[in-house]
Amino acid sequence: MSGKLLAIENLTVSFDGFKALNNLTFSMDPGELRVIIGPNGAGKTTFLDTITGKTKPTQGTVHFKGQNLAKFKEHTIAKMGIGRKFQTPRVYLNLSVRENMGLAYNQQKSLLKTLFPKSNGGEKDDIAQLLEIVGLLGKANSPASLLAHGEKQRLEIGMLVAQSPDLLLVDEPVAGLTDEETEKVGNLLIQLAKKHSILVIEHDMEFVRQIAQKVTVLHEGSVLCEGTMDEVQSDRRVIDVYLGNQED
Numbered sequence: 001m002s003g004k005l006l007a008i009e010n011l012t013v014s015f016d017g018f019k020a021l022n023n024l025t026f027s028m029d030p031g032e033l034r035v036i037i038g039p040n041g042a043g044k045t046t047f048l049d050t051i052t053g054k055t056k057p058t059q060g061t062v063h064f065k066g067q068n069l070a071k072f073k074e075h076t077i078a079k080m081g082i083g084r085k086f087q088t089p090r091v092y093l094n095l096s097v098r099e100n101m102g103l104a105y106n107q108q109k110s111l112l113k114t115l116f117p118k119s120n121g122g123e124k125d126d127i128a129q130l131l132e133i134v135g136l137l138g139k140a141n142s143p144a145s146l147l148a149h150g151e152k153q154r155l156e157i158g159m160l161v162a163q164s165p166d167l168l169l170v171d172e173p174v175a176g177l178t179d180e181e182t183e184k185v186g187n188l189l190i191q192l193a194k195k196h197s198i199l200v201i202e203h204d205m206e207f208v209r210q211i212a213q214k215v216t217v218l219h220e221g222s223v224l225c226e227g228t229m230d231e232v233q234s235d236r237r238v239i240d241v242y243l244g245n246q247e248d
């Protein structure tokens, strides 16, 4: 698989004959921050579902770190190193910000513990560092229920990072956020991208412009075009199907 982190070939997903994904080919190198855009119904969520194993391909293959994912269940794929951040935050509202982060961190560490039963150093530091990265150290002791929507999103992105996945999948992280929070989430993703491979799905074009290095445009279940934000925005096909008649 020539060192690709993710390699998807001729992927088709049919729902009762309707092709939500249609012969889609896509790949990502380790360390990339990739953004996927596309109009409603383009197949973006189905695409993520297929990478995480929630939906199985009708045809075609998904390889992650060189392994064909076809025979693996969703939880196994997660353990292989694919973490997903869903659109709506899923934090424990009655726990503090620090406790939420600690839970995510320890999920990962319980694996390490079985390998190195004595190693216990640094947990507090690691959790504080994660909270610092997501900009929530000052709210570490607040119950998560008191966080604003954007802060919850950042907490959850941090909780995902705490589990050290090789690939982070992030579905519409700024939907419903204020401009200020949108920019903060953007800066967080840019910072995380220095050390992680991240695939972001997003609608908000301003946000995409802020974070994008390489953009892939999905349309009717296939890749319509791929390139820098400037290349994609000036592509006639993209203008016709998407940017030209954007709803929001």
Ligand code: ADP
Pocket: 015, 018, 019, 020, 038, 039, 040, 041, 042, 043, 044, 045, 046, 047
């Ligand atoms: P996006 O996330 O880009 O808006 P989706 O992946 O959610 O697109 O959906 C792509 C297309 O597949 C849509 O037309 C949607 O109605 C259809 N679709 C998605 N999931 C199912 C399903 N479980 N059964 C039938 N059709 C589906």
Ligand code: MG
Pocket: 044, 045, 046
């Ligand atoms: Mg969707």
